[in-house]
Amino acid sequence: MLDIKWIRDNPKALVEALRKRSWSAEDAQSTVDDLIARDEARREHLTELQTRQERRNAASKEIGNAMRSGDAALAERLKTEVGEIKAFIQNGEARERELDKALNDALAVLPNVPLDDVPVGKDEHDNVVKRIVGKVPTRPNWVKEHFEIGEALGMMDFERAVKLSGSRFTVLKSGLARMERALGQFMLDLHTTEHGYEEIQPPLMVRDEAMFGTGQLPKFEEDLFQTQKRVEELPSFERFFDNVKAKTWAALPEVQREYKERTGKEMTTEEAFSSFNAAMEQGMVDYRRQYDEAKALASRLWLIPTAEVPLTNLVREDITSHEKLPLRYTALTPCFRSEAGSAGRDTRGMLRQHQFYKVELVSITDQDSSLAEHERMTECAEEVLKRLGLPFRTMTLCTGDMGFGARKTYDIEVWLPGQNAYREISSCSVCGDFQARRMDARYKDKDGRGNRFVHTLNGSGTAVGRALIAVIENYQNEDGSVTIPEALRPYMGGLEKIESR
Template sequence: MHDIRLIRDDPAAFDAAMQKRGAQASSADLIALDARRREVLTEVQAGQARRNEASKAIGAAKAKKDEATAQALMAEVADLKARLPELEAEEARLGADLEAQLAALPNIPAADVPQGADEEDNQLVHERGTRPDLAFPAREHDAIGPALGLDFDTGVAIAGARFTLLRGPAARLARALGQFMLDRLTMLHGYEEVAPPLLVRDEAVYGTGQLPKFAEDLFRTTDGRWLIPTAEVSLTNIVREKILAEAELPLRFAALTPCFRSEAGAAGRDTRGYIRQHQFDKVEMVSIVTTDASEEEHERMTQAAEATLDALGLAYRRMKLCTGDMGFTAARTYDLEVWLPGQGRFREISSCSTCTDFQARRMNARYRPEGEKATRFVHTLNGSGLAVGRTLVAVLENYQREDGSVVVPEALRPYLGGLEVLTPR
């Protein structure tokens, strides 16, 4: 959510930022709407003050037996009482219209974010790790997986397209990966483990920016709740409508949850395999920090996700997303892309974003700096640490052997009772 006062203060900068994001927005239209709202509000406040003043004057006139003045004042009060509800309704309508227009606009990109249309314009930051040197033609995960319990057919039979059933070795590997990731974040990187609700109210998904613009990407229950598309929604809303002491920050939360996405905008993409599902597990990181700490926190969070890939021995690269590929609420996003030898390319496995105060304004989440009376909006950050299903895909493809078995990365073996190899059935 944008602050209309900041738009009034520097409309040219706002217009330039929206143009960079490819958003259809005009500071002049927003400022004009806000000016009309404030004009009506001033009229409402003046009318309320005059109504109160005239009401008191009626009693004084009656005390003086000045019936003519009393009657004139009573007529004025009656007129104000009839007029004020119309003005108040108009002010509320203008305010709601302004909020709706502001809520539909994406966050302002950070100065270092490259301008571009799509993923082709993203910038490589660095590449890490060693790609496996397989002595045989690499197979994709959907060829390796079925013999290890990645049951696509049964998942579709039970729930429809983009659902998969995991059995035996695949199910154990997925569980091990989730626990491994969560343990690293909580034990090595200072995140607090959270088991959040998977169903949330409108206010929660509005606060993190999924509503109203991206409702079609979500699943909604018959009683009006939303299935979370990511634990970011639940974790970020922990501070909704709160005023925190500066000493309480930073807050760092991590959760392993199922996530649910309709993939409305992904028709025809990744219809094979386990890359793009309606239901998937993900370990999510969320940080709540002061305004001057978000830059450092963004790097810290991204490095935490990278460290998990390092521990698993997976080759990856960090990409800085351009304005056209960046999420709605983000001011800057780093994507981590893991190497998949079966596909012969890098695929996204984590996104780490700083949202500055964009989400905090929507949630009214603030903190009070030490020694100050005024409050400020917190800065929020979120990142995948990692997507469990895509990491499972990466393990299958990178650690595959010619006979269809898959070597278990050393870091995961304690989570699988010392098991060193997943053997096909």
């Protein structure tokens, strides 16, 4: 989320940033004008509220003075005024919440501002090659695509996946199932033992707040899978309260008996009420926790589209000490995406699936280190492909092709001989404080005097399913077998080749 103060001070810069992201000049200008108008209305209302509160406080003092001086008429007029001010303030606070929500809703759908060195363009055709690693071999006429190889091996079954779950799912078997597992383990070991990332096993389902924090909500809701709501199963809080009261009342005779045994005296009425109230207070704490847990279960949860969501939200609503930064997290998880709007694209094979595995990299840094960390993260992801001996190129995405929350993105594209093309296998982005503002994630500055928003970064290190595709296609043999890269052989029990059964 962008800082409204920055927008207020730099309206032209935001208009230009939106135009770089392929917004029309008219839409960009009207959006910025609307934001500033919302902000001004909110600030004017807050000023009026503050003025009324100051007048209420002053009038309250004047009432006391009037009553001490015997001026009952003045006191009554002041009381009437205070009553009217209180009513205004009560309604005004509700209006303040409305204005806050309207402004935040408008800010929530604005994309991040690209860095100055990001190339300006409309789509993937305007992306810029940063570097090419590995030589693309001459393509022999017997080369096949991954799904042709996998099906011929009897280890990649799309028909049974359709029977189980529908389109865009795959059943892997035997050697290819093992290779996918081996790829994930290889990537995790590389990032944790050599690159300094801490392995995390996060939840695969998260709340709205987590999705909002990393920018998936509200803009990309149609791309996500969610669990079904079960609100009808949630008891009312009144029922929880009644349970607390009934249990506390039922337990009171036992408390009185224990008291008499301990002191030899009857518990007084005052002591009984005190004991009852203390038990009620503790019971309310316990039952509120149970109620909140029940409410969370009854609310929708989202299946993660990437481990970026839970990993980044680990610092949500926290203040991290500066000496702990950077935080570097990695996780191997399933990812779930509806692929809304992708009808007709990569319908064959495993390139575009509703469910796939990915090793994610997330870094949390201070404001001065994020750009260097972006280069480092990209190199960590590239190292996976170098170790596997896969040709690739790294692209700097243009403003029109960059993700919603990114300030700058590098895409790593691996060579697929079967398609005779480079295809994305990793995307590494620096987001600045865009996600941190949505999560209220901060760090204590070096001098310890103030708190600043952290900077967040995320990247694929890499997509396991696409790495499997790349290995199958780059290491295929004319006889239909697939040679296993040396880096994976320790994870495959020393096996050197996958052959049909």
